[in-house]
Amino acid sequence: DGGITQSPKYLFRKEGQNVTLSCEQNLNHDAMYWYRQDPGQGLRLIYYSQIVNDFQKGDIAEGYSVSREKKESFPLTVTSAQKNPTAFYLCASSIGHSMFFGPGTRLTVL
Amino acid sequence: AQKITQTQPGMFVQEKEAVTLDCTYDTSDPSYGLFWYKQPSSGEMIFLIYQGSYDQQNATEGRYSLNFQKARKSANLVISASQLGDSAMYFCAMRPSGYSTLTFGKGTMLLVSP
Numbered sequence: 001d002g003g004i005t006q007s008p009k010y011l012f013r014k015e016g017q018n019v020t021l022s023c024e025q026n027l028n029h030d031a032m033y034w035y036r037q038d039p040g041q042g043l044r045l046i047y048y049s050q051i052v053n054d055f056q057k058g059d060i061a062e063g064y065s066v067s068r069e070k071k072e073s074f075p076l077t078v079t080s081a082q083k084n085p086t087a088f089y090l091c092a093s094s095i096g097h098s099m100f101f102g103p104g105t106r107l108t109v110l
Numbered sequence: 111a112q113k114i115t116q117t118q119p120g121m122f123v124q125e126k127e128a129v130t131l132d133c134t135y136d137t138s139d140p141s142y143g144l145f146w147y148k149q150p151s152s153g154e155m156i157f158l159i160y161q162g163s164y165d166q167q168n169a170t171e172g173r174y175s176l177n178f179q180k181a182r183k184s185a186n187l188v189i190s191a192s193q194l195g196d197s198a199m200y201f202c203a204m205r206p207s208g209y210s211t212l213t214f215g216k217g218t219m220l221l222v223s224p
Contacts, residue, residue: 033210041216042114042201090153094210097160097205099157103152103153106153
């Protein structure tokens with residue numbers, strides 16, 4: 001089955017620790033994205049990548065970092081510099097006008 | 111910059127009735143796409159329907175249709191014959207041509223009652 005996988009589904013970390021969220025796709029899409037969702041809010045763009053080894057900051061990139069070493073993978077690192085990291089994180093990929101999302105990772109920082 | 115406004119935080123509808131979810135947008139780009147996504151309580155975003163700004167006809171996908179009024183910059187989602195499984199958050203989004211990212215509204219929570 002083609003699709004986007006994100007792991008883990010739930011993630012707990014202590015304040016001050018970096019954490020990396022996984023995103024893998026087997027849809028052969030060039031473009032991949034990370035969005036953050038807070039309660040009562042829409043999705044806000046963190047980073048996106050249109051091609052391997054290239055990525056751009058979105059609207060709320062501060063405190064986050066990404067890499068795109070392979071077409072299939074676009075991991076997101078939430079660093080200790082991110083002031084309010086507790087949120088729901090969604091990864092997506094796109095081709096043409098179609099954007100597909102993964103199941104999301106719910107990160108809670110204690 | 112693009113902006114999406116969804117003015118209805120919550121909507122209630124009875125099963126089998128039709129419901130309209132409002133969406134207005136603001137962009138200076140002449141060519142763009144409009145999207146609707148459904149987010150059930152599981153969290154996954156499910157693509158529902160797409161409308162291109164130059165499409166002559168309103169988009170339809172099964173029970174979903176998009177009431178596109180370009181001059182008013184509105185792209186309302188119409189769900190016909192609501193089902194209990196339609197209860198979810200619904201997000202309107204847009205993307206100007208030449209851009210790869212989507213801008214989302216804050217969403218509308220739809221509750222379908224028996």
